[in-house]
Structure formats: C-alpha cells, structure tokens
Amino acid sequence: MVRHALLRSRSPPSWPAAGSAAPAAAVAARASTSPPPLSPPPRRPGRRSMASAGAGSGGRGRGRVRIAVVGDVHNDWTLDEDSKALHSLQPDLVLFTGDYGNENVQLVKSISDLQLPKAAILGNHDCWHTHQFSEKKVDRVRLQLESLGEQHVGYKCLDFPTIKLSVVGGRPFSCGGNRIFRPKLLSKCYGVNDMAESAKKIYDAAANAPEEHAIILLAHNGPTGLGSRMDDICGRDWVAGGGDHGDPDLEQAISDLQREIGVSIPLVVFGHMHKSLAYGRGLRKMIAFGANQTIYLNGAVVPRVKYAQQSMYSSTVSTSEQTGVVEGLGLMVPTSRAFTIVDLFDGKVEKISEVWVTVGDARTELEDELVLYKQPREHI
Numbered sequence: 001m002v003r004h005a006l007l008r009s010r011s012p013p014s015w016p017a018a019g020s021a022a023p024a025a026a027v028a029a030r031a032s033t034s035p036p037p038l039s040p041p042p043r044r045p046g047r048r049s050m051a052s053a054g055a056g057s058g059g060r061g062r063g064r065v066r067i068a069v070v071g072d073v074h075n076d077w078t079l080d081e082d083s084k085a086l087h088s089l090q091p092d093l094v095l096f097t098g099d100y101g102n103e104n105v106q107l108v109k110s111i112s113d114l115q116l117p118k119a120a121i122l123g124n125h126d127c128w129h130t131h132q133f134s135e136k137k138v139d140r141v142r143l144q145l146e147s148l149g150e151q152h153v154g155y156k157c158l159d160f161p162t163i164k165l166s167v168v169g170g171r172p173f174s175c176g177g178n179r180i181f182r183p184k185l186l187s188k189c190y191g192v193n194d195m196a197e198s199a200k201k202i203y204d205a206a207a208n209a210p211e212e213h214a215i216i217l218l219a220h221n222g223p224t225g226l227g228s229r230m231d232d233i234c235g236r237d238w239v240a241g242g243g244d245h246g247d248p249d250l251e252q253a254i255s256d257l258q259r260e261i262g263v264s265i266p267l268v269v270f271g272h273m274h275k276s277l278a279y280g281r282g283l284r285k286m287i288a289f290g291a292n293q294t295i296y297l298n299g300a301v302v303p304r305v306k307y308a309q310q311s312m313y314s315s316t317v318s319t320s321e322q323t324g325v326v327e328g329l330g331l332m333v334p335t336s337r338a339f340t341i342v343d344l345f346d347g348k349v350e351k352i353s354e355v356w357v358t359v360g361d362a363r364t365e366l367e368d369e370l371v372l373y374k375q376p377r378e379h380i
C-alpha cells in the first residue's frame with residue numbers, strides 16, 4: 001500500500017542543526033526477518049569506505065544523520081553557491097540523483113570537487129550522445145565516471161562508517177520503464193544484459209553492506225510498484241492515462257533484499273521524473289511509503305535554481321547562466337537553490353523537507369521549507 005503526505009509550513013528564521021539536542025551513540029539496527037548468517041559475507045572487491053563521512057555533523061549526536069539530496073541538476077549547479085547553501089544546511093552526506101547535463105563533464109567534475117561526503121549516480125542525460133564505448137577515443141561517459149571515481153555508486157556499495165549508513169546504487173543511465181537504456185554501455189561497463197541481472201547486481205551490492213549499517217538506495221529512477229497515476233512518484237505524465245514508469249529491477253532488488261536477508265532500507269532516493277508534470281498538469285507526489293517502513297523520495301525538483309531578484313537587473317544588464325554574475329558589474333545575482341533534506345535518527349527517517357536556500361554576495365539563508373514528512377505520521 002502506498003500513502004502520500006504533504007504539509008506546507010513556513011520556515012523558521014534559521015535552520016537548526018538536526019542533532020542539536022540529540023542523545024549520543026545510537027546505532028542503526030538491521031531488521032531480523034530471517035536468521036542472521038553464521039559468518040559475515042565475503043567482502044566484494046567493489047566495496048569501499050568513506051572515513052571522512054560525518055565531518056559535517058558538527059557535534060551532532062551519533063544517532064542523528066542529515067542527508068541533503070540534490071535532485072536532477074540539468075546544468076543548474078554552481079560549486080561556489082551550492083557549497084555555501086549546502087554548508088548552511090549542515091548535511092552529513094549529499095546524494096546526487098543524476099542528469100547533470102547532457103554529458104556535461106565540466107559540471108560533473110565540479111560536483112566531484114564539493115567538499116562534503118557524497119554519492120552520485122549517472123542518469124539517462126549523462127549518456128545522451130554516447131551509445132557505446134569507443135576503442136578509439138575517450139568518451140564523455142567515461143570522463144564523468146572517472147571524475148566521480150568511488151563516489152559513483154552505480155551497482156556498488158559505499159560505506160559511511162561514522163554515520164552507520166551505506167549507500168547502494170541502482171542501475172546507471174536509467175530512463176525508466178521496462179527497457180534498459182543504453183544497453184551496450186551497461187553491458188560493457190557492468191556486464192549487465194537484462195533486468196534480472198541488473199536486480200541481482202543491486203542485490204549483491206546491498207547484501208555486502210556491514211550488518212550494523214542501514215542502507216540508503218540511490219538510483220536515477222525509482223522502482224515500479226509505487227502507483228500508475230500521472231502524479232504518482234514514478235507515474236508517466238506525458239501520455240493520457242498515465243502508467244507506472246518505475247524500474248522493475250529496482251523493485252525486485254528491494255523486495256528480495258527485504259524478504260531474504262531482512263536488511264533495513266529506510267530510504268530510497270531517486271529523480272528522473274520531474275516534480276512539475278508535463279503539459280502543466282500540476283505537481284507530482286514526491287514521497288511514497290512502501291513495505292517494511294521504507295520511504296521513497298523523488299528529489300527531481302527541476303529547475304532547481306531560481307534567480308531570486310533577476311528582475312532588478314534584467315532590463316539593463318545580462319547575467320551569465322553558469323556563474324550568476326551580472327556581467328560588467330561583478331555582482332552576484334542572488335539565487336534560490338532547491339535541496340531535499342532528510343533527517344534520520346537511529347537509522348529511521350524522522351523528517352523530509354524540500355528547502356530553498358537563497359545565496360547572495362552577503363548572505364546565505366533558508367528561504368522556504370516544504371515539509372513532506374514528519375514522524376509520527378498521524379501528526380501530518
């Protein structure tokens with residue numbers, strides 16, 4: 001069963017740290033629907049850890065974790081301004097859902113320069129022109145993957161020991177639906193040739209996370225099974241009648257993981273299906289509730305940058321889209337930047353909000369907060 005909730009509230013004047021009054025030493029717990037294995041599973045060569053995770057917690061209690069989601073970027077990313085905004089939000093971890101541009105290598109490099117613990121996945125727009133790897137030249141998909149390095153989590157598990165979380169990636173390049181997008185790339189890069197192999201690859205990555213870690217799944221598109229109305233979290237909005245445009249391999253992997261080894265998956269994060277529906281049909285539901293207390297979050301607030309006071313300048317001067325600097329004056333046009341913030345406690349989601357942060361020359365401040373979920377559910 002899927003439930004949705006939406007509550008709008010005005011933001012407080014400042015954004016408090018998630019764990020300002022948190023008890024210390026909470027541990028993420030693994031559900032035990034099946035007997036634990038007698039010995040830990042062997043470590044896969046692809047498993048890595050990120051010792052620096054948690055650097056942004058600023059004294060927060062260990063059980064409290066804040067995740068900032070940067071939804072589909074579509075060229076709306078400026079390292080300086082987004083860094084200011086993100087640091088003001090004090091996340092322990094930043095997740096990127098993909099579609100940075102149409103193979104925008106420079107922008108992906110800039111994301112890899114962000115000085116916060118992070119994980120990312122490539123979307124369908126990140127292989128917009130490249131259908132398969134060339135033996136003769138280095139293509140832009142490869143350059144993006146090289147830029148992100150270990151932080152690209154497609155079919156992999158990235159451990160963040162200090163916050164007791166592991167981020168497991170879904171299928172890279174996903175375009176949603178039953179067909180694999182860019183099959184030659186996927187086969188060459190990951191040895192995956194169909195949905196069943198893809199589901200197994202996600203499963204294997206997640207099954208290898210440390211037992212005491214909660215698992216966050218990060219994919220470009222969400223799973224099937226969350227509704228088929230146009231405004232559902234993965235609903236097809238460009239054809240009359242809608243339809244479920246989720247990834248079947250992701251649903252299969254989540255279902256198998258929960259049934260067979262009882263891992264705790266408090267959160268599945270993705271993008272691809274934009275919040276604004278096609279043809280002005282309204283807004284998408286960006287959150288859904290699934291079995292086993294898993295919350296599904298679509299972070300694709302697109303466009304994610306608004307030029308807050310552009311009208312002040314627009315009649316007399318032009319503004320660079322990439323830098324936000326008013327040409328000739330050297331002034332930064334204040335921008336509003338969208339993020340989705342997830343607060344967890346003890347490995348469980350407490351609150352999810354879409355936030356808009358204003359970044360200008362002299363100030364960085366929370367402008368608006370749209371609360372999508374707050375525990376307990378009865379209160380929303």
Ligand SMILES: [Zn+2]
Pocket residue numbers: 099123124125174175220271272273
């Ligand atoms: Zn996409």
